[in-house]
Every structure is written in C-alpha cells, then in structure tokens.
Amino acid sequence: MTDNTYDVIVIGGGAVGEVLAERVVKRGLSAAIVESELLGGECSYWACMPSKALLRSGEALRAAKNVKGASSAVTGELDVPAVFERRDSFTKNWDDSSQREWADGAGITVLKGRARLDGPKRVVVRLNDGGDGAGDNGGEERTLEARHAVAACVGSLPRIPDIPGLREIRPWTSRDATSAREAPRRLAVIGAGPVGSELAQAWNDLGSEVTLLVSGDRMLPSLEPFAGEYVAKAHTEAGIDIRTNITVQSVTRLAGTGGGEGDEGPLSIKTDQGEIVVDQILAATGRAPSTGELGLESIGLEPGTWLDVDDSCRVSGVEGGWLYSAGDTNHRALFTHQGKYQARIAGDAIAARAKGEHAAPVAWSPYAATADHGAVPAVVFTDPEVATVGLTEQAAIDQGITVRVAEYDIGNVAGASLYVDGYSGHAKLVVDQERLVPVGFTAVGPGAGDLLHAATIAIVGEVPLDRLWHAVPAYPTVSEVWLRLLETYGM
Ligand SMILES: Cc1cc2nc3c(=O)[nH]c(=O)nc-3n(C[C@H](O)[C@H](O)[C@H](O)COP(=O)(O)OP(=O)(O)OC[C@H]3O[C@@H](n4cnc5c(N)ncnc54)[C@H](O)[C@@H]3O)c2cc1C
Numbered sequence: 329m330t331d332n333t334y335d336v337i338v339i340g341g342g343a344v345g346e347v348l349a350e351r352v353v354k355r356g357l358s359a360a361i362v363e364s365e366l367l368g369g370e371c372s373y374w375a376c377m378p379s380k381a382l383l384r385s386g387e388a389l390r391a392a393k394n395v396k397g398a399s400s401a402v403t404g405e406l407d408v409p410a411v412f413e414r415r416d417s418f419t420k421n422w423d424d425s426s427q428r429e430w431a432d433g434a435g436i437t438v439l440k441g442r443a444r445l446d447g448p449k450r451v452v453v454r455l456n457d458g459g460d461g462a463g464d465n466g467g468e469e470r471t472l473e474a475r476h477a478v479a480a481c482v483g484s485l486p487r488i489p490d491i492p493g494l495r496e497i498r499p500w501t502s503r504d505a506t507s508a509r510e511a512p513r514r515l516a517v518i519g520a521g522p523v524g525s526e527l528a529q530a531w532n533d534l535g536s537e538v539t540l541l542v543s544g545d546r547m548l549p550s551l552e553p554f555a556g557e558y559v560a561k562a563h564t565e566a567g568i569d570i571r572t573n574i575t576v577q578s579v580t581r582l583a584g585t586g587g588g589e590g591d592e593g594p595l596s597i598k599t600d601q602g603e604i605v606v607d608q609i610l611a612a613t614g615r616a617p618s619t620g621e622l623g624l625e626s627i628g629l630e631p632g633t634w635l636d637v638d639d640s641c642r643v644s645g646v647e648g649g650w651l652y653s654a655g656d657t658n659h660r661a662l663f664t665h666q667g668k669y670q671a672r673i674a675g676d677a678i679a680a681r682a683k684g685e686h687a688a689p690v691a692w693s694p695y696a697a698t699a700d701h702g703a704v705p706a707v708v709f710t711d712p713e714v715a716t717v718g719l720t721e722q723a724a725i726d727q728g729i730t731v732r733v734a735e736y737d738i739g740n741v742a743g744a745s746l747y748v749d750g751y752s753g754h755a756k757l758v759v760d761q762e763r764l765v766p767v768g769f770t771a772v773g774p775g776a777g778d779l780l781h782a783a784t785i786a787i788v789g790e791v792p793l794d795r796l797w798h799a800v801p802a803y804p805t806v807s808e809v810w811l812r813l814l815e816t817y818g819m
C-alpha cells in the first residue's frame with residue numbers, strides 16, 4: 329500500500345462521514361476522510377447543536393415559569409450574552425481539534441482539503457494549508473486511490489429561492505442564524521419547515537421582532553396538520569408575526585443613514601400582502617445538493633444532483649459498484665441520526681463486500697437502511713416540541729394503506745398535568761388496519777421528543793396492537809398517553 333491508497337476514502341467529514349469511516353476501520357479496513365472545512369460538519373457547528381443550544385435557555389425559562397411554585401422564583405429575563413456563550417461552548421468556538429484527536433485515536437487518516445472524483449476509485453484532493461498536518465502545502469493536489477470503496481458524504485447546501493434581489497442582499501442562511509452574535513432588531517424568516525420554525529423561535533427569544541413568511545396555509549406542512557397549528561399558536565402568543573399564504577415577490581436594500589462603511593440600510597420585502605421592512609432576512613427554504621464540484625461527470629453521473637442509492641447506500645449507475653453515499657447527499661432522510669444509521673449500514677456492507685461476501689440489501693438485514701422507508705424519527709425542537717415517526721395519516725392513505733387513527737389531548741394525562749401547569753399537547757397514532765400494527769405517530773407538547781422512541785420501537789418492530797396493550801406506561805408519566813391512545817382506538 330502506498331501512502332495514498334486506502335481501502336475506503338470518505339469525502340466529507342460531517343457526522344455521517346465520521347461514522348462511516350469509524351465503522352470500516354473497526355471492521356479491519358483502512359480509511360481516510362477528506363474534509364474541506366471542520367471535521368464534524370454542519371450538525372456540530374452550524375445546525376443541530378448550535379440551534380438547539382440557542383433554543384434551550386428560552387425553553388427552560390418558560391418551563392420554570394409554567395410551574396406554580398417555581399414561577400415565583402423566576403424574576404429575570406433571558407441572559408442573551410450567556411446564551412451565546414453557551415452556544416459557543418457547544419460549537420467549541422468553531423474549532424475541530426477535539427474531532428481531529430478523536431480521528432487519530434480511531435485510526436482514521438484525515439486530510440483537510442477539497443476532494444473531487446477523478447474516475448473510478450480515484451479522488452483528487454486540493455489540500456488546505458497544512459491539510460495533511462505537515463505545514464505549508466495549501467493548494468497542492470494529491471491523488472488518492474481507494475482499494476474497495478469511496479463514500480460521498482458531502483451533505484447539502486442551503487437552498488436560496490429565485491426571488492428577485494434575495495441573493496444580492498446576501499440573506500442569512502442557517503449558517504448565519506446559528507452562529508450570529510447579535511440579534512437583528514427586525515428579522516423576517518422565509519419558510520416554516522423545521523429550520524424556519526425553530527430559528528424564528530430562537531431569535532424571537534433572543535430579542536428580534538420576528539415575522540415568519542409562510543407560503544402555504546400552515547407551518548410544518550409535511551407533518552400532521554395539528555403539529556403546525558400548535559406551534560403557530562405558541563409562536564403567535566410569543567409575539568412572532570406569522571403571515572400565511574404569502575408570496576415574497578422581491579427584496580431590495582433601502583438607503584442607509586449615510587453613516588459610512590458598514591452602514592447598510594434596512595431591507596424592503598415586497599409581497600402580495602404589502603411591504604415588510606426588516607433588518608435581516610433568514611432564508612429557511614430547504615436544502616440543495618452539494619455535488620456540483622464533486623467530479624461526478626468523471627464517472628458518468630450528473631453534477632449537482634442528489635445521489636440515488638440502493639438500501640445499502642451504494643450509488644446507482646456506477647460500474648463496479650464502488651461508490652457509496654450516506655447522509656444528506658443521498659436525500660433519503662435529512663437528519664443526523666438517520667444519516668449516521670445509513671453510515672453504519674453502508675460501512676458494514678463495504679466491509680463485508682471487501683471480504684468477498686455478498687451482503688445483499690435484504691430488508692431489515694445489517695446491509696439495508698430499511699428504516700428510511702417508513703420509520704424515520706424526528707423532533708422539531710420548538711416549544712412545544714413536535715415528535716414524529718413513520719407515516720402521517722395522509723401519507724399512509726397515499727400509500728394505499730387502510731388506516732384507522734386514534735387521537736388524544738396529552739394534557740388530560742396525569743403525568744402531563746404534573747409536568748407543566750396547563751399542559752397543552754396532542755398525540756395521534758396511525759394504525760394499519762389490515763396488519764393491526766402502528767405505522768405512524770405524532771405528538772406535540774412540552775418534552776414530546778422523549779415520547780418518541782417508544783413509537784419508533786413499535787413501528788420498527790411492527791408490534792401488533794394486542795401486544796402493545798401489554799406495554800404498560802408508568803404512572804404518572806406523560807408516556808401514559810400511549811395507554812390513552814390505545815383505549816381511544818378501542819382496546
Ligand atoms: C439549522 C439546522 C438544524 C438542524 N437540526 C437538526 C437536528 O436537530 N437533528 C437532526 O437530526 N438533524 C438536524 N439538521 C439536519 C442535519 O444537520 C443534517 O442532516 C446533517 O448535518 C447531515 O450530515 P452529513 O454528514 O450528511 O452532512 P454535513 O454535516 O453537511 O457534512 C458534509 C461535510 O462534507 C464536507 N464537504 C463537502 N464537499 C466536500 C468536498 N468536495 N471535499 C471535502 N469535503 C467536502 C463539508 O465541509 C461538510 O463538513 C439540521 C439542519 C439545519 C440546517
């Protein structure tokens with residue numbers, strides 16, 4: 329083996345690429361990760377971790393204010409500089425040295441630089457300065473060869489819609505909105521998916537006047553309708569101005585006050601409901617593929633597209649089957665936990681195939697990311713939280729499943745009323761009436777995220793309702809909603 333040959337080359341050292349590399353090394357293969365920015369990727373530095381850190385303090389404050397006896401002890405306001413300081417501690421001030429140490433300990437080679445494919449199993453890396461840990465070699469190109477596999481785990485990019493003027497004013501993306509150190513006085517958030525819903529709340533808590541621009545008739549449109557309704561009610565009560573069924577037509581920057589460099593005027597947003605003037609705009613309008621400069625053309629694939637994979641995360645249409653993709657890049661389920669699951673599956677498949685084993689992606693085997701199809705759990709960390717797994721009622725109907733649903737107001741459960749005074753929340757179970765197993769679960773309410781794993785187990789395990797009936801929730805916990813849902817269903 330030359331220095332530049334590895335069993336597996338992972339392009340992209342986000343959470344997903346790290347797990348894939350670790351998995352193959354644990355199974356006896358050598359691995360290199362090529363990462364152009366920070367090892368740990370989006371989730372650690374500009375997504376999950378900083379956004380949840382920005383949200384948590386406000387949520388904790390409200391939680392205390394909503395419990396009689398504790399509320400009288402809470403007299404102050406949110407300490408905004410301390411919230412930023414706490415967020416910065418989670419991102420380690422955007423320093424990845426602890427991740428580099430982890431990779432060293434795990435026996436993974438890390439090269440810092442931008443990688444592109446250059447034909448089968450070949451990767452060309454343009455090194456960052458000191459990208460191989462050996463000093464001044466910025467811009468130098470190094471060619472790596474993979475003995476068994478290359479895994480493209482390059483994540484995704486914020487998608488900025490084609491609204492005239494929007495790109496020119498350089499709106500905040502999720503990166504800015506998770507790393508900023510000052511709250512804009514007036515912030516417009518375009519899009520009410522998970523990013524827009526969470527970050528509208530975070531910046532409202534941190535002091536901005538937030539206007540949330542929703543193109544459809546509700547927030548969180550891909551979830552059960554009641555989820556968005558609960559979050560919208562809480563957001564409105566917290567002072568967020570939500571405009572539904574709105575079309576943003578154009579954006580322009582107005583003249584500043586003439587105070588010199590850096591004195592930028594406010595932003596004017598033209599909409600079909602009139603003009604809105606703000607100081608900053610967050611484009612929370614989805615994600616785009618980050619494969620534009622990955623060299624896909626060198627292996628006959630279309631640059632700038634999501635990579636289509638089979639259940640073992642092997643990319644379709646690549647001769648020899650040596651290219652894999654896990655995480656956001658394959659567009660199956662854009663969540664850290666699900667990308668890491670795919671990385672474990674892909675890593676095991678690569679290692680097995682390297683040993684000459686067949687490793688067929690048979691459903692629910694170690695070589696198939698089967699849960700991606702109908703059992704993806706997710707929590708939107710708004711206050712109240714929204715916890716979902718599996719199919720919504722509508723998605724189940726669309727798949728031709730005969731469904732019956734059970735719904736319950738979580739506030740009626742003893743554990744919920746103890747948890748928070750006036751607990752407001754709702755849960756829904758979607759049941760496949762032919763197989764009599766749950767296929768979907770949604771809960772909205774304070775702390776709802778911790779109700780989720782029970783639902784995930786029931787759906788992945790295809791646990792029949794008559795057996796689920798014997799899974800008794802402890803009294804008095806919020807999870808007693810499970811009993812109530814089954815009773816409502818008719819058990
Ligand atoms: C604001 C926000 C909040 C979120 N919150 C959550 C949450 O709470 N829970 C959750 O599960 N998910 C959350 N997500 C989604 C989650 O962040 C992503 O699903 C996850 O980061 C995907 O991981 P990844 O490893 O696939 O991609 P990334 O983390 O994007 O990693 C890809 C890496 O590849 C590198 N790279 C790209 N191209 C190249 C190249 N050519 N050469 C070398 N390196 C390259 C990049 O620098 C990057 O480090 C959130 C997303 C956003 C935007």
Ligand SMILES: NC(=O)c1ccc[n+]([C@@H]2O[C@H](COP(=O)([O-])OP(=O)(O)OC[C@H]3O[C@@H](n4cnc5c(N)ncnc54)[C@H](O)[C@@H]3O)[C@@H](O)[C@H]2O)c1
Pocket residue numbers: 489491518519520521522523524526541542543549576612613614615661662663706707708709
């Ligand atoms: N807690 C979590 O797990 C979490 C948190 C944040 C993000 N994420 C992940 O990150 C990904 C990106 O999240 P997101 O919220 O950016 O994407 P998204 O695609 O879920 O939502 C984007 C929203 O923007 C709207 N939109 C698009 N163009 C618009 C326009 N011109 N005007 C008004 N609205 C417009 C869309 O209708 C959509 O509702 C998601 O796939 C999600 O899975 C997860």
